[in-house]
Amino acid sequence: MHMLIRIAEAVGGRRGRWFTLAVWIAAVAALNVWLPSANDLKDDTLGNFGTKQPSVQAQQVIEKEFPAEEGLPALLTWHRASGLTDADLRRIQSLSQDIAARPLPYQDGSAPLHALPLESLKRQVSADGTTLVQPVFFDRNAGSDEHQAGLDELRKRTDAVFAGQQPFRTALDDAGAIAVRATGPVGISVDATGLFKDADVSLLLATVALVLVLLLLIYRSPVLALIPLIAVGFAYGAVTPLLGWMAKAGWIAYDSQSLSIMTVLLFGAGTDYCLFLIARFRSELKEEAGPLAALKRAFGGASGAIAMSGLTVVLSLLALLLAEFGSFRRFAVPFSLAIFVMMIASLTLVPAFLGLLGRGSFFPFIPRTPEMEQRLALARKKGNPAIAKPARVTWGDRIGELVVRKPKLIAALTTALLLVFVLCSAGIKYTFDTLSSFPEDTGSREGFALIGEHFGPGVLGPVQVIVRSGEKAAGVKEALSALPLVASVSDARQGARDAGIRSYDVELAASPYASEAVSFLPDVRQAAEQALADAGIPDARDRVWIGGPTAEQYDTRVATNRDAGRIIPVIVALIALLLVGYLRSVVAMLYLVATVLLSYFSALGLGWLVLHYGFGADAIQGLIPLYAFVFIVALGEDYNIFMVSSIWSNARRMPLGQAVKEGVSRTGGVITSAGLILAGTFAVLATLPIQVLVQFGTITAIGVLLDTFLVRPFLVPALTVLCGRRAFWPANANQAQTASADRS
Known part of the structure; x- marks a missing residue:
């Protein structure tokens, strides 16, 4: 704790605040002068697969044996x-x-x-x-x-x-x-490129405007509203040239979509981290007469939770590097770098601003100690200076009291409600159709629909079946023609280099991007392999390649499912380890992880209801579940960490029930405002004309709101009360709080 006080004084003291501000200004200016902008090096032609994917291997055979004369x-x-x-x-x-x-x-x-x-x-x-x-x-x-x-x-x-x-x-x-x-x-x-290009500027402006309006409505202070935005602006100014430098060096690659969502994440999560410290500072100003002393106490109480929350999100996002699907992998570095820089800004630049402005940060509603309020009342000749104003009972106080009095009922009701939404997730339909994410009046989508309507849905993207049958007539065309979803099969074309290779264009009676066509692809492969086997050709599995857009969609579905199965357990394990290390409690770790997983699956279910019945979506993009998981789970755990840290601190000096009540009350306002801002920034994505971003923004915003208004104020505190002192196991309350304080 003493080290944290020294850090707070170093960045927020009389000299340190000016030095910190100067360092940030100089660093951001130098980065933007000497390093390229991220927007100048984004690449919207990046592929999603390596050479191991079957559709990529098929394309390599096609380019070698059936080279196209045209472009x-x-x-x-x-x-x-x-x-x-x-x-x-x-x-x-x-x-x-x-x-x-x-x-x-x-x-x-x-x-x-x-x-x-x-x-x-x-x-x-x-x-x-x-x-x-x-x-x-x-x-x-x-x-x-x-x-x-x-x-x-x-x-x-x-x-x-x-x-x-x-x-x-x-x-x-x-x-x-x-x-x-x-x-x-x-x-x-x-x-596709045009839609994301148009979204960049409008998304940035809409996000800034929304955050500013919400901050003004919640805190009613123009100065306070600007502090988080300025801090995020500095972080954005540092992140974009760093990304450009890394891209120029060939270390990373990203596209417009990555930068667009990174902007939302930076403003949403970045504002949250700023508010965690600002809210604690305002609370301490009501007890400490000196602003610097209040800042030191606020920094000591909030910095650990901010650092822990930031580290949780950074590591969760870096887990996307394990993905084989390029769109997932490209998110990892830009997103994690943005959160890391924002975390540093929250722990250095924001304290510098607060130290510089002091109580004026909250003008016109300036927080004061009781003694200061009494002196002010006396000076204005209002009221009796010997009588302090009674403490106002907040909704956080009422919720905390209700949770402590009826933890079983609260836990049962909130869990039941969330489980209803979880059950709704079982009815979700997924699609990997790129065109379906475009607005209906997009030119390429309209043209595609015309061709499908007037020439047949499979004309634009036939399935390309390539076999190495040698000199034998394997009956591949006949086998493919007999399949139920096949409209026609072309005559065989012979390979340019290997005369034993033949290619067939299979036109389907469905759109090449439709889920029906994608699910049908294994039947096409099986029919081709069986035809080779029936002709006595050995190793049929290694002699068949399937190419075309349907094959790419199938590989996308397989790869994303495989990535989800690999990355989700890694993220859960990372969060569990961080929670155990921070809280020194296995029991608390288990129910905190369980509640955030519950909120994720319930967000999927409720999000599907909103998208299906509210937006008219027949299916959601197959990439959404993993995208949403990373953000809902990692960001949702932030709020749990911030609130549980307060409960752990109180538990050292009061009964657990009272500690929970005060923890809920003390963190309720800031977490609610932070949750509204974070959900609002993700909801901005729903205003864009790109369905994949609309769906991602809607589901993630719903997940944040569920965490903010159900999981954090009701379910987690109720479970803590029900667990009693076992919530700290294997440590006791003092050991658990000492551990978290040491890391604060």
């Missing part, structure tokens, strides 16, 4: 609700001739529709005469920004050819005009 396709889907006219088709041919003569930026070819007679072109129109697909190929090695440049130029030329019509902006149901949408790999990639 990556953008599929221009032309549509007129009343039917394409001859004039429409001639203008499409004019556009085709134009881009063939004057290639677009990064264009790598195009379908020569201009070379076809009009009658031949008509035969490529859909059966109902409304839709035509025009492939334009782009450089496979170019990024989404380069592809965007090519599509932008394509829009200009399209507007010139279709003078006055602007087909890219025409509504699809407008029968009086022709419309076009760019879909396929290029269109989908460009739209």
Whole structure:
């Protein structure tokens, strides 16, 4: 404790506060001058798999044996609700001739529709005469920004050819005009990048505004509202160049999605850590006349919980490095670095501001000691200075008293309610469809829907089955054609280097991204392997490769499930070890971990009800459970640590029931305000046009609220009362508190 007092004086004392502030300003300025920005080095073309994934191995065989002469396709889907006219088709041919003569930026070819007679072109129109697909190929090695440049130029030329019509902006149901949408790999990639680019700035502004408004409403102090935001701003200013430096050195890679969610995490969790110290400081100012003395006591009482909470989140996020799925792994370093820097800012920069402003931090509602209040009343000639104002009974006092009086009832009711939500999680449906996370009016999604509706859902992404059958006719096509979900199977193509390799394009009667198609993929592999085995070809399992978007979705589902099975136990074990080390109690560790797991599964269930019935979602993205687990469990444990630390401290000098009552009362306000702010920042994600972020933000916000209003004020204190002094086992109350104080 003496060491913590010295640290508090070093960063918040008369000289230390100015020195700390100067160091932060100089460090952030130097980092931004000398290191690159994280936004300049983000890469939205990063893949999610290594070379061990079956779909990646299949793609390697395809590139070697069946090299594509064209580049990556953008599929221009032309549509007129009343039917394409001859004039429409001639203008499409004019556009085709134009881009063939004057290639677009990064264009790598195009379908020569201009070379076809009009009658031949008509035969490529859909059966109902409304839709035509025009492939334009782009450089496979170019990024989404380069592809965007090519599509932008394509829009200009399209507007010139279709003078006055602007087909890219025409509504699809407008029968009086022709419309076009760019879909396929290029269109989908460009739209995905654009959605996240547009989200970056709006997300940052919305998050800052929300945190500022909530702080003003909760604490009614403009100065206090700015302190956490300034601290988070400094942390953000330090984190982004550090990430840019690490990316430039080749140590890490990240994308727009990682940076967007990192912003939310930094403002939400960062504000929480600041409030833990600020609330303790305000409480101490009501007992200590000297602001520095109050700051020392506040720092000694809150710093351990802040450090412990930050360490819990950092280690939990670093556990994502164990993931094989790239999107999970890319979150680990940016998120953990952001929390680590924010934790340092909370323990250095925030005390410096509080030491600098003192009681003025809370203007106009300045906390004072009873003696100061009496002197102020006397000076204003109000009231009797000998009579102190009676202590106000807060809702935290009432909850603490209720929990102590009826712990069994409280524990039973809260557990039952949470279990109801847990049962709802059993009905969750998952999807790995990338397009389903786009807004319905996104161009690539609209184009994809047109192709599926007018040409068949499996046309855009056939399953590519490659077999090494040698010279034998293995009957693979017949075996695949007999499967129930298969619409058609192409004739075999022979490998360019190995004549014994053959490839079949299997068109499914379902969208290649649909859960039905993904679940069907093992049947396709089994049929191909069985055909080889029936032909007497040995080692059939090693002679079959499955490629295409459906195979990628299947590998995504397998990899994410495997990652969840690996990472979730690691995070639980890390949190358990940290809790035991901090609290010196196995019993407390067990019920704290159990309650936060209960809140996670109940958040999934309640989140599914909100998303399904409130937002109309038929399924949630399959990546959400692990994303939500890391944040709900790690951040939810923060509140438990902060409250239990207070209970442990009180238990040294009073009966356990009274310790619980005062612990709930003392931490209730700050944890409630912190929980509202954290939930609010994650809820900001629900305002974005990207469904995966909407779903992640909604479920995580619900999990935080459940922790804030059910688990922390009711369930955890009730379990502590029910356990009695056994809650400290194997230590006693004094030993447990001494251990946590030593680490504070």
